[in-house]
Amino acid sequence: MIPESADEVTLPRPGANRYDRMEWAGAFGDLGTLIPFVAAYIGVLKLDPFGVLFAFGLSMIVCGAYYKTPFPVQPMKAIGAVASIQAVQTALVTPAAVYIAAVATGIIWFILGVSGLMARLARLVPPAVVIGIMLGLGFGFMLQGIKMMQSDWIVAAAGMAGTLALMGNRTVPAMFVLLAFGAVVGGVQNPELLSRLGSASIGFKTPSMALTDVGGNQxxxxxxxxxxxxxPLTLGNAVIAITDENNRLFPQRPVTEGRVAISTGIMNLFSGAVGGIPMCHGAGGMAAHVAFGAKTGGSVVILGGVLLALALFFSQSVEALFQLLPAAVLGVVLFLTGVRLAAGSSVLPAGRGDRIVVLVCAAACMWNVAAGFLIGIALHHLNARGMLKL
Incomplete structure (x- = not known):
């Protein structure tokens, strides 16, 4: 059973990270979001895998050690989607433009955080909109998971059945079994990937400055x-919603929107400098880590350590490694993450107008979170003036 709140799990003492088998299992709960976007950046835009993984790995280690909850580090989804589409259609987006986007994003959120403006902005967002964003993200993850599972229903059904049977089992963590199952299926379906991984060489790399040749167009x-x-997407999902999610699940380790904005700014300034991509703290990422057993920041430190090791020693083999996990298996991960996120935000407000705001905002967020956020704000003000008649 997937826990819906912090009351349903035994939490460690405040300030302590753990690194037991459940933290290891929960560490890989967010792969359904991480792998597709990172693979697109590397495969489509031809970014150097080293910079992408190095930035993610070090950022995760620092965030896990600092927040001491399963505080996620994810790709910024809107930028990732736009960048991939532009690269395919018009070739306007270059790796340098992605690095610039990370630095610009970092500057924006760092200023909002240190100036105190972030706290003021957060107070302008009503609870109904926050619930709508999280509910919409949950259903959006579930829908995307179903689409990915359609690529191989037999594999998806077997993976889902095994995962549900083991969910909550502390002896045999569900995520370990699901990843092992996916690797075996991927190896059987694509034996050439195993050959590529088997012949991969270990080569140590060090970071270098990425922003050395930037033009006006970039x-x-x-x-x-x-x-x-x-x-708007980052404000709604990666600052306000993640703050609400963290404080609901881990009240002994509360955070503020200002702190989250500052950490978003710092890690993006660092990422752009070393050749990484724009990153954020998505509420869905925390749901993913928790759903598969994580209760502390140890899970994020573990995942960061794995990515850092891949960057430093195996960055040229990353594309083949990511391709090994079938889309159907990643779909199972996304679907269960969506269930966890939607279940945690399923308590609707008492007022009919507020419930309408939640539901419409959630429906819009399944299409576009930024649009859903703006629509939810507009509907809230209409409802406050008695103009929302449905």
């Missing part, structure tokens, strides 16, 4: 086309 694309459209 600056425009990175700031205007990539960074600015991401702001």
């Amino acid at each position: 600056l425009f694309v990175g700031v205007v086309l990539l960074a600015l459209p991401q702001i």
